[in-house]
Amino acid sequence: MLRRLALGLACAAAALALPAPAAHADDMVWFQTPSRNIQCAVYSADGWQLRCDMLETTNTPPRRPRSCDFDYGHAFGLTATGKGRYLCVSDFVGDPERARTVKYGRSIRVGPFTCSSRESGLTCSNRRAHGFSLSKARQRVF
Structure with a gap:
């Protein structure tokens, strides 16, 4: 499991154009929405990074870039200062057994990130007010 997670984090870091983090379970915080549709991990091995993945969406994701040979439109990344991005x-970054469930109406703050869980979806941002909003019907990066 840790090996698969380490590979996933390396892929996420590459997609964010950052060096791949040394993935150690102690360096990570996992959380999820009550529906478990949105699963997130925050890690700080080589600078703060947040990644959230969605199990299911009802809209059509954006067109996959030619440079992407994998899944596109269901994973989202954020660094401490950069804008939110599709990855x-x-x-899949989720770990439902380790993840803390952030109840609707609550927020979680890890490092430079704050994520607010609502019945309408999850919104995550960094201290520069960049981030993403995720729901089954709509995903937006800013």
Whole structure:
């Protein structure tokens, strides 16, 4: 499991154009929405990074870039200062057994990130007010 997670984090980091983090379970915080449709991980091995993946969406994702040979439109990334991004990934970042469930109406703050869980979806941002909003019907990066 840790090996698969480490590979996934390396792919996420590559998609964010950052060096791949050394993935150690102690360096990570997992959380999820009550529906478990949105699963997230925050890690700080080589600078703060947040990644959230969606199991299911009802809209059509954006067109996959030619440079992406994997899944596109269901994974989202954020660094401590950069804008939110769609990620090209070949894995899933979630860990439902370790993840803390952030109840609707509550928020979680990890490092430079704050994520607010609502019945309408999850919104995550960094201290520069960049981030993403995710729901089954709509995903937006800013």
